Amino acid sequence: MRTPVSDFIERYAKSGISRFHMPGHKGKSLLGIEKYDITEIDGADVLSTAEGIIGESEKNLTSLYGSGKSFYITEGSTTAICAMLAMIKKTDGEKTHILAARNVHKAFVHGIALLDIEADWLMPKESNGILSCRVEKSEVEALLSSSDGKYSAVYLTSPDYLGQMADIKGISEVCHKYGIPLLVDNAHGAYLKFLDESIHPIDLGADICCDSAHKTLPVLTGGAYLHISDKAKEFIDTAREKIALFSSTSPSYLIMKSMDICNRYLSESFRKELAKTVERVNAIKSFLSEKGFEVYESEPLKIVINAAKSGYSGKELSEMMRCAKMEAEFSDDDYLVLMISPKNTKRDFSRLKKFFGKTEIKAEIKRDFKPLPYPVREMSVREATFKKSEVTKTKDATGKICASVTVSCPPAVPVVISGERITKEVAEALLYYGIDEIKTVIG
Numbered sequence: 001m002r003t004p005v006s007d008f009i010e011r012y013a014k015s016g017i018s019r020f021h022m023p024g025h026k027g028k029s030l031l032g033i034e035k036y037d038i039t040e041i042d043g044a045d046v047l048s049t050a051e052g053i054i055g056e057s058e059k060n061l062t063s064l065y066g067s068g069k070s071f072y073i074t075e076g077s078t079t080a081i082c083a084m085l086a087m088i089k090k091t092d093g094e095k096t097h098i099l100a101a102r103n104v105h106k107a108f109v110h111g112i113a114l115l116d117i118e119a120d121w122l123m124p125k126e127s128n129g130i131l132s133c134r135v136e137k138s139e140v141e142a143l144l145s146s147s148d149g150k151y152s153a154v155y156l157t158s159p160d161y162l163g164q165m166a167d168i169k170g171i172s173e174v175c176h177k178y179g180i181p182l183l184v185d186n187a188h189g190a191y192l193k194f195l196d197e198s199i200h201p202i203d204l205g206a207d208i209c210c211d212s213a214h215k216t217l218p219v220l221t222g223g224a225y226l227h228i229s230d231k232a233k234e235f236i237d238t239a240r241e242k243i244a245l246f247s248s249t250s251p252s253y254l255i256m257k258s259m260d261i262c263n264r265y266l267s268e269s270f271r272k273e274l275a276k277t278v279e280r281v282n283a284i285k286s287f288l289s290e291k292g293f294e295v296y297e298s299e300p301l302k303i304v305i306n307a308a309k310s311g312y313s314g315k316e317l318s319e320m321m322r323c324a325k326m327e328a329e330f331s332d333d334d335y336l337v338l339m340i341s342p343k344n345t346k347r348d349f350s351r352l353k354k355f356f357g358k359t360e361i362k363a364e365i366k367r368d369f370k371p372l373p374y375p376v377r378e379m380s381v382r383e384a385t386f387k388k389s390e391v392t393k394t395k396d397a398t399g400k401i402c403a404s405v406t407v408s409c410p411p412a413v414p415v416v417i418s419g420e421r422i423t424k425e426v427a428e429a430l431l432y433y434g435i436d437e438i439k440t441v442i443g
């Protein structure tokens, strides 16, 4: 596979040309990589139109994913999520409504605030926290059949932070029966296309999805894809202008170079390396289960341990791992989440095995998270987001209205969303997640 963006930058870096253009570093080193950091000079194409080398590289990406069209984004899935929402916003001035599984990333909440979209929520039924939200196809069917065409799209996050996968196939069939698209936040699943059998959202029936290439592929932070299925071609023509609404006009060529070279890697050795990595991860998961750790069934490249069940908090385990020269992706009082990729080495795996081999299971720490009741909406997300607000101690916040989503990143999944009443249950849930201050609407 050709790597036109990378080749152009390499040639330019070696050319000795005097740079009378941005960026101000002129290719000279403070960091060591500046020579590759160029701008949209002659021959370098323009990401927002992509008719030259970037266009060619995006065609490579499109063929790798078998989509109708795949686009590069250099500001993460955060921008891709806003662009997806802009694509389904009604054009006739009528209010747009979307039906979304509640475990959205905060980018979704910011997107609907900026675009003035209203969301109705599919709430989690299980009491295992806010990070996952299992949605049954029948639930979506029941809501769509009784909503009289209210919704412009359904939105799912899959895989979620705990590696849970949604029933994209089933739910996309329901969406299509009611003539609306399924949007998927696949930030954690760019690699899913390259498993022995693809379980990438586009192959399962999603119409539009975003992948954070940087989360699971060897791509620089910020690199993301927006894919449109070939069954949803009506979204292709306006996609670039919607992406541009939320993007910088100075996209990073370093990130595009990295995505361009990654295409070649995906087309060559990645599948084989991925299959081997999945085997290694499965072996570690079995080892952990045999030791007595409760390992969540999850997407292939995550290891999710219910730490509390083994007598630890997730944070305690991650601190212990840090002392053994390992850094986890995420931990809270309940869970420890590890993200693996083919770039993890044999040494990484043996450190993991040695560490958990020595870690004894203790008596379960009882945790009690009650599923949240359906949220009480007092004003729109947009109205609350842009109203005057103040910081309130969570213990004093009962009865007030949430102004902005207060969540740490990761996992950036909100307990309460702008415009919702902070009930006693919500305040308890915020405290459960260690959020002791929240922005509330004044007046």
Ligand SMILES: Cc1ncc(COP(=O)(O)O)c(C=O)c1O
Binding pocket: 075, 076, 077, 078, 079, 105, 107, 157, 160, 161, 185, 187, 188, 212, 222, 224, 410, 411, 412
């Ligand atoms: C589920 C989910 N969606 C979206 C995002 C945003 O992705 P990015 O960091 O690529 O902007 C994240 C980031 O952590 C995420 O976990």
